[in-house]
Amino acid sequence: MVEYDFSGQVAFVTGAAHGQGRSHAQHYAKHGADVVVTDIGHNTETVPYDLGTSDELDETASLVEDEGQNALAIEVDVREESQVEAAVEEAIDEFGHIDILANNAGIVTISDLVEMDEATWDEMIDTNLKGVWLPSKHVGKHFVERGDGGKIVSTSSTAGLVASVGAGHYTAAKHGVLGLTKTLALELAEYDVNVNAVCPTVVNTPMISGMTEAYGEEVLASMGELTGPFNVFDTEDPGIEASDISEAYMWLSSEAARYVTGIGLPVDAGFSSK
Numbered sequence: 001m002v003e004y005d006f007s008g009q010v011a012f013v014t015g016a017a018h019g020q021g022r023s024h025a026q027h028y029a030k031h032g033a034d035v036v037v038t039d040i041g042h043n044t045e046t047v048p049y050d051l052g053t054s055d056e057l058d059e060t061a062s063l064v065e066d067e068g069q070n071a072l073a074i075e076v077d078v079r080e081e082s083q084v085e086a087a088v089e090e091a092i093d094e095f096g097h098i099d100i101l102a103n104n105a106g107i108v109t110i111s112d113l114v115e116m117d118e119a120t121w122d123e124m125i126d127t128n129l130k131g132v133w134l135p136s137k138h139v140g141k142h143f144v145e146r147g148d149g150g151k152i153v154s155t156s157s158t159a160g161l162v163a164s165v166g167a168g169h170y171t172a173a174k175h176g177v178l179g180l181t182k183t184l185a186l187e188l189a190e191y192d193v194n195v196n197a198v199c200p201t202v203v204n205t206p207m208i209s210g211m212t213e214a215y216g217e218e219v220l221a222s223m224g225e226l227t228g229p230f231n232v233f234d235t236e237d238p239g240i241e242a243s244d245i246s247e248a249y250m251w252l253s254s255e256a257a258r259y260v261t262g263i264g265l266p267v268d269a270g271f272s273s274k
């Protein structure tokens with residue numbers, strides 16, 4: 001593991017109850033940051049698998065504390081501006097500042113675009129795109145007012161780079177995250193804020209097991225087309241590990257990447273070179 005020094009810094013992570021968000025929170029803590037762990041903590045209307053729970057969110061907070069760092073757990077729905085704004089204020093009241101925003105929360109649902117109902121489209125765009133903008137807006141405002149720089153890292157996907165058939169709303173949202181990232185990078189550069197995204201291939205998390213249970217192995221196999229040439233995919237043990245994405249988050253959150261801004265970094269086992 002590469003060593004980073006985030007001591008004295010505070011990271012704010014969305015979707016931290018389990019999966020990649022929990023891993024990111026643990027990684028920030030291992031490298032010395034205090035961590036605000038946030039998650040919706042309950043299931044939603046259109047997602048047919050279990051999202052994170054409030055108990056899992058509390059467990060993530062304990063894992064951060066096990067690393068010797070302070071944790072603050074807040075239930076936040078990233079689709080709701082009032083909740084996001086209140087959570088950012090609570091984090092600043094508790095720690096005095098935020099240095100890093102990790103926009104990780106997300107959902108996946110499967111439907112061809114011509115069959116899709118409006119609720120499925122809306123929930124996807126609200127969660128995976130608006131849910132990146134709202135924390136960026138409120139933490140970004142704090143970065144501007146504080147005048148001491150900052151880092152924003154958001155999770156796009158290989159579906160942010162090419163089409164994912166059967167998930168056009170997900171593809172649109174994840175392409176949107178890259179557009180948002182580039183624009184924010186330009187708007188916040190004068191405040192010394194780096195804004196980047198990560199584009200993972202399939203990652204072995206509760207999202208993938210839940211999606212497979214809900215929609216079947218054929219859907220999982222079709223996601224396997226969004227990876228390689230490194231052979232990281234089989235239906236028994238699909239994809240790369242959450243920690244592979246956390247390592248990219250750590251680098252993009254560190255001063256080692258100080259002149260990197262506005263990019264979508266593929267962590268995709270070579271997929272985007274195909």
Ligand SMILES: NC(=O)c1ccc[n+]([C@@H]2O[C@H](COP(=O)([O-])OP(=O)(O)OC[C@H]3O[C@@H](n4cnc5c(N)ncnc54)[C@H](O)[C@@H]3O)[C@@H](O)[C@H]2O)c1
Pocket residue numbers: 014015016017018019020021038039040041042051052053076077078079104105106107108127131155156157158199200201202203204205206207208239
């Ligand atoms: N797993 C993959 O194969 C894969 C690949 C590429 C990109 N991604 C992206 O990575 C990110 C993390 O996914 P994961 O694999 O850890 O999924 P996951 O389902 O295991 O975890 C996602 C977390 O986000 C939370 N969440 C969902 N909606 C929320 C909302 N409205 N407000 C706050 N929290 C909310 C969930 O409760 C859950 O804890 C997502 O943005 C996802 O789209 C995943």
